[in-house]
Amino acid sequence: MKDVLILAIESSCDETSMSIVKNGTTEIATVTLSQIDIHKNFGGVVPEIASRSHIENITIVLEELLNKSKINIEDITAVAVTYGPGLIGSLLIGVESAKTIALVTGKPLIPVHHIAGHIYANNLEKRLQFPLIALVVSGGHTDLIYMKEDYSFKKIGGTLDDAIGECYDKVAKVLKIPYPGGPEVDRLAHLGQDRYHLPYPLDDKSYNFSFSGIKSAVINLVHNEEQRGNSIHTEDLCTTFQNRVTTVLVKKTMRALKEYKVPNLIVAGGVSANRGLREKLDVECKKENINLSFPKMSYCTDNATMIGAAAYYAYQKNIVSPLTLTAKATDNLYNN
Ligand code: KG4
Ligand code: ZN
Numbered sequence: 001m002k003d004v005l006i007l008a009i010e011s012s013c014d015e016t017s018m019s020i021v022k023n024g025t026t027e028i029a030t031v032t033l034s035q036i037d038i039h040k041n042f043g044g045v046v047p048e049i050a051s052r053s054h055i056e057n058i059t060i061v062l063e064e065l066l067n068k069s070k071i072n073i074e075d076i077t078a079v080a081v082t083y084g085p086g087l088i089g090s091l092l093i094g095v096e097s098a099k100t101i102a103l104v105t106g107k108p109l110i111p112v113h114h115i116a117g118h119i120y121a122n123n124l125e126k127r128l129q130f131p132l133i134a135l136v137v138s139g140g141h142t143d144l145i146y147m148k149e150d151y152s153f154k155k156i157g158g159t160l161d162d163a164i165g166e167c168y169d170k171v172a173k174v175l176k177i178p179y180p181g182g183p184e185v186d187r188l189a190h191l192g193q194d195r196y197h198l199p200y201p202l203d204d205k206s207y208n209f210s211f212s213g214i215k216s217a218v219i220n221l222v223h224n225e226e227q228r229g230n231s232i233h234t235e236d237l238c239t240t241f242q243n244r245v246t247t248v249l250v251k252k253t254m255r256a257l258k259e260y261k262v263p264n265l266i267v268a269g270g271v272s273a274n275r276g277l278r279e280k281l282d283v284e285c286k287k288e289n290i291n292l293s294f295p296k297m298s299y300c301t302d303n304a305t306m307i308g309a310a311a312y313y314a315y316q317k318n319i320v321s322p323l324t325l326t327a328k329a330t331d332n333l334y335n336n
Contacts (some may be wrong), residue, residue, distance in 0.1 A: 004315065007065075007076045007101065008308030009058075011094030012086025012114050013047045018065045019304035020076065024312025025123060027305045029069035033057045036180065043179050044169070053087030058097050072200045073105055078320075080110040080311030082117060084328030085140065090324035091327035099323050108320045110311040113333045114302075115141055116153070118268035120310035121295035121303075129264045129291060135253045137270030137277070139180075142209045142249075143257050145334070150313040155334040156256055157169075157207025164245060165271045167211035171241055175234050179202070186274050189242035193234030196221065198244050207252055214244060242276045250280045257290055266293045273300040324328040 003022050010017040019030035035053045039045045048138035066073060084091055089313055101108040118141075119134050133156070142159040162170075172181015177188075198217050202210040207266040218241055225232050257265060265285060271277065272294050285292040299306055 003069065004077045004312055005055065005075065006078050006080050006110070006308045006311045006315070007073070007099050008112070008304040008311055009078040009094040010082045010114075010302055010304040010307045011054045011058070011090050011115065013090060013302055014050050014053075015302045016054050016061050016093075017060045017302065017304035019308045020065065020069045020071055021124075021305055021308025021312065024120070024309050025125065025306075026128065027124060029065055030303060030305045031065045031068060032303055033061055033063045040179050043087050043173060045087070045301055047087045047089055050087055051093060054090055054093035060092055062097070065124045068236050073101070076105065076107060077110040078110050078311065078315055079105070080112050080307055080314070081325075082114045082307055083111040083321075083325060084114065084331040086114055086329065088329040091329070095325060095327045096184070099325060101322060107325065108315070109317060109325060110314050111321045111325055112307045112310050112314060113331060113335050115143070115268070116151070116310040116314070117306040118295075119145070119147075119153075119266065120313065121268060121299040121306035122266040122293050124296065124299055124305060125291065126154065127264065128293075131260070132264035132266055133253065133256055133260065133262050134266050134268055136268045137161060137164045137249065137271035137274075139169070141186070141269060142211070144207050144253060146256075146260055146262070149317070151310075151317050153334045156260070157209070157252065158211040159210040159211060160202070161177050161210050164209070164211055164249070165269070167215045167245070168271065170215050171238075174222045175237065177182065177243065182271060183223045185238045186276060188235045188238040189276055190239075192233065192237070192239035194240045195236050196240040198240050200244050201248055203248050204249070207256055209248065209252070211245065214241065236265060242274075246274070246277045246280050249277060250284055253281070253287065254284050257288070263289070264291045264293070268295065270301045273297055
């Protein structure tokens with residue numbers, strides 16, 4: 001069978017990324033330009049600056065990708081793009097670029113939901129095994145998803161308010177840790193002790209999550225201590241916070257695996273890089289004989305390789321779009 005080569009574009013937030021992926025599993029080449037250094041100065045992503053940077057970067061990234069991969073653009077099978085969800089101005093640059101490439105080359109256009117991409121980051125190098133449960137933990141999502149087969153997504157539960165990555169970044173901000181603070185909170189959490197009084201967020205029988213309460217609890221705690229003239233022990237607060245959120249994430253995930261009688265768990269999204277979460281899931285999955293998979297570190301945060309991996313399976317299901325494709329700031333992944 002002829003190889004399927006997908007040229008994929010991801011520009012939903014602050015990374016301009018393009019990749020060529022073979023048969024949904026093999027990365028031929030990827031080029032990613034991150035804007036973190038620009039947005040750091042503002043303590044978070046500034047949407048208008050992000051879309052301007054994507055415009056400046058996108059042709060540079062394409063040229064470098066074609067040089068690096070040594071693949072002629074005429075030889076690709078299809079073009080794939082993250083159409084949503086994300087920052088609308090940022091998404092538009094990727095979508096319009098993908099449409100242009102599809103028009104010029106006459107190749108099919110595959111629209112990919114950003115979260116499908118994060119899930120299929122686990123398919124690079126090692127094929128997904130079904131049925132599986134995906135714990136999606138990113139800057140914009142916290143979901144438990146059941147997949148009985150490729151490209152079939154059933155939502156079991158999700159956050160009722162903030163996403164877990166967003167919560168990490170807000171906690172980091174109040175502790176004066178530069179954006180994006182998640183990885184640094186994770187590092188500091190390994191240096192402290194669990195000794196602050198913080199709640200377990202939505203520790204109930206549902207499969208939903210809620211992180212706005214614990215976020216406010218951390219902010220209030222820091223402000224109260226400041227007003228009293230007391231200093232905060234940053235490492236201890238990070239340890240306590242990380243323990244609370246990962247305990248609930250792991251508890252609900254393990255319960256879902258049991259109830260749905262699923263032997264495979266994958267973790268997806270930027271927060272899948274979190275060491276605390278990895279360690280806890282590792283222990284529990286060994287106990288319960290669950291086949292656990294995380295993406296390679298370089299595929300945890302936003303990248304086009306994961307979009308190319310997901311697109312292969314979308315293409316098998318004839319998910320292609322006319323050139324009227326539009327970007328969507330919000331959109332639902334779940335099809336049943
Ligand atoms: O998936 P992603 O790259 O972007 C979205 O689709 O949202 O996730 C980015 C998020 C940020 O909130 C970042 O702070 C968080 O992932 N993150 C982490 C870690 N690494 C990245 N949060 C906690 N611990 C980490 N090690
Ligand atoms: Zn993402």
